[in-house]
Amino acid sequence: MEIHYRRRMVALTVSDWTNISVAIGTFLLAVATYSATSVARRSTKEAYRSRVDAWAPRLVVLDLEVQQGLEKPETITEGNFGFANAGEPIEVAGIGEGKLGMIAVLEIFNDGNASAYVNLIRPPDVDIKGVAYLGSEPGRLEHFYDSELIFLQRDTRVRVNLVWRQPAISWSEEPDFPNRLPTRIVRVQMCDTLGSVLDTCTVTFGGYGLMPTPSKPGGWNVAPRDLRMVISNGVLNTFQHIGACARSYPKELAGNSWWRQLGGSKRSQE
Numbered sequence: 001m002e003i004h005y006r007r008r009m010v011a012l013t014v015s016d017w018t019n020i021s022v023a024i025g026t027f028l029l030a031v032a033t034y035s036a037t038s039v040a041r042r043s044t045k046e047a048y049r050s051r052v053d054a055w056a057p058r059l060v061v062l063d064l065e066v067q068q069g070l071e072k073p074e075t076i077t078e079g080n081f082g083f084a085n086a087g088e089p090i091e092v093a094g095i096g097e098g099k100l101g102m103i104a105v106l107e108i109f110n111d112g113n114a115s116a117y118v119n120l121i122r123p124p125d126v127d128i129k130g131v132a133y134l135g136s137e138p139g140r141l142e143h144f145y146d147s148e149l150i151f152l153q154r155d156t157r158v159r160v161n162l163v164w165r166q167p168a169i170s171w172s173e174e175p176d177f178p179n180r181l182p183t184r185i186v187r188v189q190m191c192d193t194l195g196s197v198l199d200t201c202t203v204t205f206g207g208y209g210l211m212p213t214p215s216k217p218g219g220w221n222v223a224p225r226d227l228r229m230v231i232s233n234g235v236l237n238t239f240q241h242i243g244a245c246a247r248s249y250p251k252e253l254a255g256n257s258w259w260r261q262l263g264g265s266k267r268s269q270e
Contacts, residue, residue, distance in 0.1 A: 057112035059190035059199035071101030095168040118150040129161040171209035202243040
């Protein structure tokens with residue numbers, strides 16, 4: 001009886017090891033299959049991206065510069081229309097909620113091999129003041145700028161005037177003066193006409209619109225934009241920064257392409 005029991009135990013042990021071996025083999029086969037599939041998918045994705053990159057547009061932000069002076073509001077008397085130069089006195093109490101605008105010039109280049117649409121995603125208080133295509137006849141490409149979506153052919157540059165408007169009283173009440181410059185962030189996006197690539201670059205600009213008048217308590221002047229000039233504590237009165245461009249491939253992802261929201265020709269709102 002004891003011998004029979006021991007033989008049975010040995011038989012069960014061999015069977016268990018056989019099952020374990022089969023399970024391990026199945027697991028290793030599954031891992032190998034998954035690894036091979038992952039490598040194949042990665043190779044396919046890299047090949048797809050290489051093909052797309054070869055013909056797609058490419059976003060390059062060439063320049064960003066905050067301009068001297070401020071745009072004056074169009075909501076007050078005719079004598080105050082137009083533009084206020086650096087150093088010009090501003091009667092903040094007289095303007096009140098009338099808006100002053102800081103202008104920044106952005107230059108964008110399509111360095112790729114296909115035409116593209118450029119979308120500028122901006123804060124509510126930043127507007128597009130004007131668009132000028134560079135290196136082309138005046139007015140020739142005006143119809144390519146519609147609903148704030150800019151059509152940019154390959155090897156073409158465009159200059160965009162951005163204006164950050166806020167009430168005069170807000171410019172005079174910056175809470176962190178003079179320790180931190182107020183800024184605004186704009187995202188520049190470029191997409192090909194098929195929605196296969198999406199390049200994104202973040203630009204930041206700003207500075208103080210107004211500075212106190214030393215000789216007149218309670219008075220304000222338009223702040224200068226000269227980078228060589230500093231305000232107290234050594235803070236420069238202009239900030240302009242162009243971030244690195246990043247590329248994504250919307251058709252690899254499900255349902256997150258702003259191009260689909262454009263309906264082929266309209267601007268998206270994010």
